[in-house]
Amino acid sequence: MLATDHPEAFQQALITWFQKTAKDYPWRQTSDPWLILVSEIMLQQTQVKTVLDKGFYTNFTTKYPTPQSLAIAPEEEILSAWEGLGYYRRVRNLQKAAQAICEIHSGSFPTSHADILQLPGIGQYTAGAVASFAYNDSQALVDANVARIFARIFDYHQKVDSSKGSKQLWHWASELVSPSNPRAYNSALMELGQQICTNKSPQCTKCPIQQWCTTNTPEQLPKKKERKKTVQIEEHCLLAVHANEILLHQADSSARRSGMWKLPERPLHLLENLPLLSKSTYAITHHKVTLYIYQASQVPSPQKNEAWHDIQQLEALPIPSPFRKVLNTLLEDLFC
Numbered sequence: 001m002l003a004t005d006h007p008e009a010f011q012q013a014l015i016t017w018f019q020k021t022a023k024d025y026p027w028r029q030t031s032d033p034w035l036i037l038v039s040e041i042m043l044q045q046t047q048v049k050t051v052l053d054k055g056f057y058t059n060f061t062t063k064y065p066t067p068q069s070l071a072i073a074p075e076e077e078i079l080s081a082w083e084g085l086g087y088y089r090r091v092r093n094l095q096k097a098a099q100a101i102c103e104i105h106s107g108s109f110p111t112s113h114a115d116i117l118q119l120p121g122i123g124q125y126t127a128g129a130v131a132s133f134a135y136n137d138s139q140a141l142v143d144a145n146v147a148r149i150f151a152r153i154f155d156y157h158q159k160v161d162s163s164k165g166s167k168q169l170w171h172w173a174s175e176l177v178s179p180s181n182p183r184a185y186n187s188a189l190m191e192l193g194q195q196i197c198t199n200k201s202p203q204c205t206k207c208p209i210q211q212w213c214t215t216n217t218p219e220q221l222p223k224k225k226e227r228k229k230t231v232q233i234e235e236h237c238l239l240a241v242h243a244n245e246i247l248l249h250q251a252d253s254s255a256r257r258s259g260m261w262k263l264p265e266r267p268l269h270l271l272e273n274l275p276l277l278s279k280s281t282y283a284i285t286h287h288k289v290t291l292y293i294y295q296a297s298q299v300p301s302p303q304k305n306e307a308w309h310d311i312q313q314l315e316a317l318p319i320p321s322p323f324r325k326v327l328n329t330l331l332e333d334l335f336c
Helices: 005-022 034-043 048-053 058-064 067-071 075-081 089-104 113-117 122-136 143-152 163-176 180-193 310-314 321-334
Strands: 230-240 245-250 276-284 287-295 306-310
Touching: 005 075, 005 163, 005 180, 034 048, 034 058, 034 089, 034 122, 058 075, 067 089, 075 089, 113 122, 122 180, 143 163, 163 245, 245 310, 276 321, 287 321, 306 310, 310 321
Parallel strands: 230 287
Antiparallel strands: 245 306, 276 287
16 A cells, blocks of 8 residues: 555654654754745754764854844854764755845745745755755655655665656655645644654554554665765874964865864874874765874964964864864863
């Protein structure tokens, strides 16, 4: 029995389950489209637990409660507010959307799906999510959770991240979205993917829509393109402290971390005879980075995009999390 043959029963089963088991997230307690947009952008590549437990959502929406408040904020300030979430292009795009809301819509968040979709950095999924969660507009949406659920209930073995696969998933999503209560229905799909129809070890016996699921091998779905191989890279950086100031490098506009400050890199042959203070690793996209920090033996002259900063002012600077963590440890040891 296919879900598309009984859409109303499928929708109602999801909604009934959701109303009994829904997690109490702050963005589910509001219909403010701006606050919902902020949550959607944060959750694109960050787990719910991280966004909530570390206070990112609460702190950011307190600081920027309206599009106007973010639209006029300095870039360095918004990067600092986003620090720890990574993928900083997200907050830059969020600011561009806020500026468009102010310039094109006189500061009022657009109410139509088409207008939301026209905002900078807003794609098909995000526009559908904001329209359905804020305005209860019957808009389909497909994210990783929905893709996994639909691949399983329709026993779909094509690659869901291919053009053909994406088209099919959006077709099913459009067929199945609730016309009367899309807010609860779309929220239920998200919740189901997070709590029951998980990537590993799906709890099929607890699934409210198991009668419509046609796969016998849920753990093998969805199918995706082969992931990029992890690339191992090294960063060799200099810790130079002088007169209570530290030398930092600011990434230029073409870099992934544009506008952010970190310890300056130097060629390894210039550093290998200096004391090694720290060795750590971190991951970014498909890269695994080994970060080496060396102690400067003399006061270096700043190179391009480098400047001395008062150590007491570091908290206000946007610094990538791996560098922030290492700096906190090294400076604490240095000044103990």
